Amino acid sequence: MPRYARKWKSVHLAGTVGAVARDRRGRFAAGTSTGGTAFMLPGRVGDSPIVGAGLYAGPLGAVSATGFGEEILKRVLSKFVYDRIAEGLSAQRAADRGVALFPKTVPVGVIAVGPRGWGEACNRHMAFFASTKRRTL
Numbered sequence: 432m433p434r435y436a437r438k439w440k441s442v443h444l445a446g447t448v449g450a451v452a453r454d455r456r457g458r459f460a461a462g463t464s465t466g467g468t469a470f471m472l473p474g475r476v477g478d479s480p481i482v483g484a485g486l487y488a489g490p491l492g493a494v495s496a497t498g499f500g501e502e503i504l505k506r507v508l509s510k511f512v513y514d515r516i517a518e519g520l521s522a523q524r525a526a527d528r529g530v531a532l533f534p535k536t537v538p539v540g541v542i543a544v545g546p547r548g549w550g551e552a553c554n555r556h557m558a559f560f561a562s563t564k565r566r567t568l
């Protein structure tokens with residue numbers, strides 16, 4: 432287990448993996464991968480591959496979401512968070528606003544990066560990592 436991951440040993444490290452990135456030229460990218468949810472019906476797609484719901488990237492930022500896909504789809508969560516960044520909010524405040532759309536009974540998490548840095552928000556215990564060119568934060 433890598434050193435940076437040891438502090439998360441007690442967390443169930445499976446399920447969705449989301450990533451957002453800003454390159455040195457200021458271009459953004461997002462990716463989201465998932466195993467889906469418990470008891471899902473055959474053929475269920477979920478939110479993860481749906482642009483605007485499970486992920487979104489544009490000239491001003493990138494967002495990746497995790498949680499209960501049916502509820503994330505209804506709120507077009509990643510685009511909602513991106514739009515807040517585009518309005519000038521920090522990625523952290525935009526992520527907080529996104530998670531605040533959901534009642535506490537709906538598990539959800541978001542990671543986002545904007546022109547001025549990154550942010551993450553969740554309403555369950557989730558693991559987030561960030562790194563820069565020089566080090567893992």
Ligand code: ASP
Binds near residue numbers: 446496497500503
């Ligand atoms: N959002 C995913 C889905 O509903 C599940 C997850 O993020 O863990 O398929």
